[in-house]
Every structure is written in C-alpha cells, then in structure tokens.
Amino acid sequence: xxxxxxxxxxxxxxxxxxxxxxxxxxxxxxxxxxxxxxxxxxxxxxxxxxxxxxxxxxxxxxxxxxxxxxxxxxxxxxxxxxxxxxxxxxxxxxxxxxxxxxxxxxxxxxxxxxxxxxxxxxxxxxxxxxxxxxxxxxxxxxxxxxxxxxxxxxxxxxxxxxxxxxxxxxxxxxxxxxxxxxxxxxxxxxxxxxxxxxxxxxxxxxxxxxxxxxxxxxxxxxxxxxxxxxxxxxxxxxxxxxxxxxxxxxxxxxxxxxxxxxxxxxxxxxxxxxxxxxxxxxxxxxxxxxxxxxxxxxxxxxxxxxxxxxxxxxxxxxxxxxxxxxxxxxxxxxxxxxxxxxxxxxxxxxxxxxxxxxxxxxxxxxxxxxxxxxxxxxxxxxxxxxxxxxxxxxxxxxxxxxxxxxxxxxxxxxxxxxxxxxxxxxxxxxxxxxxxxxxxxxxxxxxxxxxxxxxxxxxxxx
Amino acid sequence: xxxxxxxxxxxxxxxxxxxxxxxxxxxxxxxxxxxxxxxxxxxxxxxxxxxxxxxxxxxxxxxxxxxxxxxxxxxxxxxxxxxxxxxxxxxxxxxxxxxxxxxxxxxxxxxxxxxxxxxxxxxxxxxxxxxxxxxxxxxxxxxxxxxxxxxxxxxxxxxxxxxxxxxxxxxxxxxxxxxxxxxxxxxxxxxxxxxxxxxxxxxxxxxxxxxxxxxxxxxxxxxxxxxxxxxxxxxxxxxxxxxxxxxxxxxxxxxxxxxxxxxxxxxxxxxxxxxxxxxxxxxxxxxxxxxxxxxxxxxxxxxxxxxxxxxxxxxxxxxxxxxx
Numbered sequence: 001x002x003x004x005x006x007x008x009x010x011x012x013x014x015x016x017x018x019x020x021x022x023x024x025x026x027x028x029x030x031x032x033x034x035x036x037x038x039x040x041x042x043x044x045x046x047x048x049x050x051x052x053x054x055x056x057x058x059x060x061x062x063x064x065x066x067x068x069x070x071x072x073x074x075x076x077x078x079x080x081x082x083x084x085x086x087x088x089x090x091x092x093x094x095x096x097x098x099x100x101x102x103x104x105x106x107x108x109x110x111x112x113x114x115x116x117x118x119x120x121x122x123x124x125x126x127x128x129x130x131x132x133x134x135x136x137x138x139x140x141x142x143x144x145x146x147x148x149x150x151x152x153x154x155x156x157x158x159x160x161x162x163x164x165x166x167x168x169x170x171x172x173x174x175x176x177x178x179x180x181x182x183x184x185x186x187x188x189x190x191x192x193x194x195x196x197x198x199x200x201x202x203x204x205x206x207x208x209x210x211x212x213x214x215x216x217x218x219x220x221x222x223x224x225x226x227x228x229x230x231x232x233x234x235x236x237x238x239x240x241x242x243x244x245x246x247x248x249x250x251x252x253x254x255x256x257x258x259x260x261x262x263x264x265x266x267x268x269x270x271x272x273x274x275x276x277x278x279x280x281x282x283x284x285x286x287x288x289x290x291x292x293x294x295x296x297x298x299x300x301x302x303x304x305x306x307x308x309x310x311x312x313x314x315x316x317x318x319x320x321x322x323x324x325x326x327x328x329x330x331x332x333x334x335x336x337x338x339x340x341x342x343x344x345x346x347x348x349x350x351x352x353x354x355x356x357x358x359x360x361x362x363x364x365x366x367x368x369x370x371x372x373x374x375x376x377x378x379x380x381x382x383x384x385x386x387x388x389x390x391x392x393x394x395x396x397x398x399x400x401x402x403x404x405x406x407x408x409x410x411x412x413x414x415x416x417x418x419x420x421x422x423x424x425x426x427x428x429x430x431x432x433x434x435x436x437x438x439x440x441x442x443x444x445x446x447x448x449x450x451x452x453x454x455x456x457x458x459x460x461x462x
Numbered sequence: 463x464x465x466x467x468x469x470x471x472x473x474x475x476x477x478x479x480x481x482x483x484x485x486x487x488x489x490x491x492x493x494x495x496x497x498x499x500x501x502x503x504x505x506x507x508x509x510x511x512x513x514x515x516x517x518x519x520x521x522x523x524x525x526x527x528x529x530x531x532x533x534x535x536x537x538x539x540x541x542x543x544x545x546x547x548x549x550x551x552x553x554x555x556x557x558x559x560x561x562x563x564x565x566x567x568x569x570x571x572x573x574x575x576x577x578x579x580x581x582x583x584x585x586x587x588x589x590x591x592x593x594x595x596x597x598x599x600x601x602x603x604x605x606x607x608x609x610x611x612x613x614x615x616x617x618x619x620x621x622x623x624x625x626x627x628x629x630x631x632x633x634x635x636x637x638x639x640x641x642x643x644x645x646x647x648x649x650x651x652x653x654x655x656x657x658x659x660x661x662x663x664x665x666x667x668x669x670x671x672x673x674x675x676x677x678x679x680x681x682x683x684x685x686x687x688x689x690x691x692x693x694x695x696x697x698x699x700x701x702x703x704x705x706x707x708x709x710x711x712x713x714x715x716x717x718x719x720x721x722x723x724x725x726x727x728x729x730x731x732x733x734x735x736x737x738x739x740x741x742x743x744x745x746x747x748x749x750x751x752x753x754x755x756x757x758x759x760x761x762x763x764x765x766x767x768x769x770x771x772x773x774x775x776x777x778x779x780x781x782x783x784x785x786x
Contacts (some may be wrong), residue, residue, distance in 0.1 A: 129727055160723075250559060252541040252615055253723060282554065286561060290540070314553070317564045345500050346549065350564035373500050375566045405503070407568035409531065438765045439532040 019312040024279040025245055032238040036115045036149055051087045062104035077111035089120040103137050110141030115149050122153045136165035143173025149235060152243050152261040155181050159260050164193040168202050175209040181264035232268050240269050244276060247287035255287055263294040274305040285315045293322035300326050307334045317350035324354025336366040349379040356383025364389055378406045382414045390418030398456050401449055408449055415456055422459050502572035515652035524570035529761050533697055545612035550578040556607040609634045618693040625735035627688035660777045663758050667691050669780035671754045678743035680754050690732035696722050699759045703772055704743055707751035712772055716741050755781040
C-alpha cells in the first residue's frame, strides 16, 4: 500500500502544472470601468430636437467666412449642454439641411469637449449615403478635437471608411494617439487616391507622421525593439478591455471588428492580450491569440505567453499560428516539439505551417523528418517551400495540385512561390485568374490547375 | 458412498451455479480499442453510402468551392475558416460557435466535424462499443442547435425560430437531411440538400402574377422554407425580372437579399417564412404579353450590374407568363 501511495505521489510530483484558466476579462473590466457613453445621443431613440437660440447662432456663425466670428462660435460650441449635441447630430445627419449647416454642425461637434459630441462624429463616418466631402470634414473635425476619447472606435472607421480624404484625416489624427494604424492606408493612397491632390495630401501626411513618430512604421518599430509604449491613460485601457470583451461575441463580424481595433492599438495592448490567453472563455483565448498573430512582430513580447499556451489543447493550434507570425527565431524549438505525431494533429499541422512562416531555415531538418500522417506531411511541404526547399517538394505538391486529396489551391499557392523564383515566373503569372473577370468557376479553376501543373513539370525538367 | 455422491452432486450444482452466475454477470464485451481518426477518408471503409453522399454534398466542398474562396478573399477573411473547416461541434458544444481547424482543411465540413466526440468516440444513432469508431447514440445530432454553430452565423436558425416550423417541431434535418427513400430504416441522406438544389429552392417559394387596375401585380410567397428566402444572409440573392414576351433582355424588378455591413445604402429584403411580398409593374411595355421570372444566385454580384444577365449568371426558380 505504501509503495502504491509513493508511486502515486511521485506521479503527481512529476506532472506538468495544468494550464491556468480563470476569469480574466470580466474582472479586468470591473477594475477598468468604461465611464464614457457608448452610443451617441439620439442613436436608437428619438433624438432631442430642441434647438436653442445659442445653437442656431453657433451654426449660423460657423457657416460664415468671417474667421473672428467662427472663433467666437467655436467658443460658444464648447459650452453647449449634452441635450444640444443630439440636435447638432440631427443637423449633421439630415440630407435636407444645407451643406453649410451640416459642415457647421460637424465643426461645432468638433469644438465641444463632450464625449457625446465625439461619438456623434465617429458614428456618423461610415454612412455611405453621406457625401464624401462631409465624411472628410467630419473626420477632420474629429482629429481637431482638443481631446479624443475613443481611440478604438476611430480605428474601426478605417475598416469601413471608403472615402480617401476621410482616411487621410483619420490616419493623421490616430498618429497623434500613438496609433500608426493609418500609415498602411496612406501608403496605398499615395499611389491610388482618386485625385492627384489627394495623392499629394496622403504623401504629405505620411511624411509628417513618420517625422513625428520616427522613421519606422509600427510593425518595423516592434520588430526592432519589441518595446511597449508608455502606459496609456486609464480611459484608453478601459476602452481596450471593452473591445477585448467583444472577442467572446457570438457574431464573428463583431469579433473581427474587435480584432481589427485591438491589433492596431499601440503596443501597450500586448500584455492585456497575453492575460486573455488564460481567460476561462475559449473564444476569448483563441481570438486574443489571433489578434496577437495579426500584430506580427509587434507582438514579440507575447512569445513566452504563446509558448505556454501550447499546453492548452483548444488554444494550442492558434497559439502555434501566432508564434509563426512573430518573426522571432527563438520560438522555433517550441514549434518543432509540436510536430510530434503523438500530439493533437491540428496542433502539429499548425506548427508546421508556423515554422514555414517563421522563415528560419534551421527548421528544415525537423520538417523533412516528418513522414506521417499525410496531412501533416503536406503541411510540412508547404512550409518547406517558404524555407527555400521548393524544388525538393515540388513533385509532391504537383500531385496535390492534380488532386490527390490535399488542398489543391494551397499547393498552387506554394508552387507559385517557388515558380516566382524561377525562369517561368511570367508564364505562371499569366495563368492566374484575373478577378476583374468575375469569380473563377470550378471548371476554370480545373483548367488553370492543369496548365499550372504542365508548367511545373517543365520547370522540374526530365 | 452416499457421502461421495452428495459431494459429487454438490460440486456439480456449484459448478452449474457458477456457470449460470458467470453467464449473468460476465463482463461486457470488451470495447474496441480507442482509435484516433485523422481523416474522413477513414470512415468510407464502413460507411460507404453516407460517405459517398457527403462527397456529393456542399459540406465536402466548403473549403474548395471557388465561389467560397472568392467571397472569402481566398480565406484571407479568416472568420470564414471557423465554419468552412471546423473543429468538431461536440468539442465546443451545441449552440456554441465552432473553432477553426488547421488540419485537413480541404475536407471542409467533414465526418469528424459532426460526429467526433471529445472522448474519441463518434456520435451516431446507436450505441456500438465494439465497432472501431465506438459510436454512441446522441440525440443532439437531430437538433437545430447542432446546426446553429455555423448556420446561425448568418441567422438561419434565428429565422427558423421565428417561423411556425419551430412551433411544429419541424427542424433542419426534416427538410435538409430526409430519410433515404423516405424510409427511416435506411437512415438519413448525408447529401444535405440546400440552396444548391434548385428543386428544393423551387419548393420554397411561389411566384404569381396577375393584372389589376392597369398594372401587373407580382407576388412572391415563401411557401416552403423554414427560414427566410433566401437565407444565408449576404452571399445569396434572389431577383425578380420581367420582360415583354418576345424580348431577350430581362428587366430587373426587385432583389431579396441581406446586404453586407458596408453596403449601408441597401436594406435587408429577405422574405421571412410564410410571408408574401407584392410588387407592381407599371410600365407601358407591360401591357402586352409578358414573362415574370424569379432567379436565384449563389453569389450576390452581377458581372455587369447595369445590365444583368440572369439566364447566364443565376438559376431560374419560377417563370410565369401573362397574356395581354
């Protein structure tokens, strides 16, 4: 009996500690209550349409060309009570109002220090029925405010805002709050904005932001230092936890909005997301890991937390994917251990793909050693292309392209990476479906893959 | 001697009693050894018919179908992965959202996604601990909550709950997974007929047209779908067209569709279960003989939005002719 007890106690002593799961988000949200309103006045309910004499005077003066009058009107707008903000919002929304009055309402909302005014501007922006010029004005006025309280909601506008000029002002304003979320958009607009004037404006703001925040983009800076920004103000943290709370939402569109915002917050959000990897809600855990994955090199400080997360069965595949996005060769041994066929096959496949994304060719021996199961072998082949082993795996990928049960489009993409380094690069490009011709049909895709297979055979030679 | 006989008889009775007790209390047949299934291909050996049906189904093509790949931006919209290559429903539980899978995505919504249990067995209709996949009878497979983790992302189950079908207890599988040849003994068809089956779509709606007060009144009624028509918000669309008899080009009249969130200029026009939508054609050209038709599209966009060609890009659901 004593021997049995001893054996049992020894087993307990050697067992790995269980991965810690506990409520994280709810207590954090209780510690960081969001004191700001979440909906603009008049949203979802009848707006308060009372318009005081002062409000009409403000609108009238802001519609004038006289700068002195406008300055005075902006001062008056600062004094408007919350009840008047709904009336301003109504003027802004009302297509029957004159352009001058709608622009004046936007300016008055920009001058008001009330959070309700800021919300009225932010929640107005994505409306496609609004003329582009007004959306741009609204965005500009949001950026002009003395204090911006809702960083996340402004970042979310980047996802839905279709107007070039509005995106420029959003990016400009966000940069002043430590978010370089709009830089990528500016880089695109420098090339493709709808007018030459806007392309020049995008270039000018891009240059100004880079001068003010340093020579690197957010991801470049994260890659260099792994540094975490200065501690944010308490309302920023409260808003971040509010967005994190949405990671457990049923509706994936809400989840994606939250991920979009969180991945673009300054680097101080990384430790918060690491905490979430221990939340008792599996969706919070998985979506927090996905957010870290999307942050790429900026999430390098999360490396050890993600390695720890490989011990949690449901989270492990996503944690492995995220580790592959960090660009940190230090995580390679942890990923290689996950290739062990005795572990969850989902984790092994995710780890193989992650090793490919990591880009460290030192992983090649571990990947080459995998001989089963077939799905994992296929994943290692895809990864090996990224690590420069394309010629060795091309025959196997060719079989997948021709339909041996594995994902033919994944094989086509990987072979495309390999072919893009070869002599038949242009021929391969010419075979790709032009999305301008509409959605590729199943028959067209089959014909394309036959042609691609022929080209791969030529590249491989006899 | 008598003592020997008594001893022998006693031993005999004891032996018989022991054998009888063994028969009654013998341990159950040893369960099959637990086995990790890594691919739905492994199911085909024993379950050839449902496997073949599944191969013909759109569940098996949920990852590879070109339409899905295009609409999901080749799965760059990673949220689509959750339902187009899901981990087992039983892992996260009924009515909870599924998690995305990393392995064997090309198999789409496969056998394992619906049948794999967290303990390694398989959910099925009977308990068979001796079978290699150790199936357990799980009633949940027949519940709408089983389909909800994916199909309520686009609100189909929510729409069903608001219909009279829910009150009558007519669930998803009653229409989409009927018994083979109508015989419960043959099991349920795993082809999972849905929006890709135009015959099923035809049973879902009725199209009527008549002349009234100088106009043509067109009615579209959701007569058979236990959810909105079309369901699966955003991707699907149904369009009403008309044309004077003899013309080749169709004239667009109305669209049933739930728009993407960024399409704020559009409103949700899906037709709820049991509802009828009425349209009027007040056009000089509609006074003569004409045709009215309802077309169904699996993707929302026309190649040439200004001049859509429904016969080339959509499936005809119903067509009615009206004389002058």
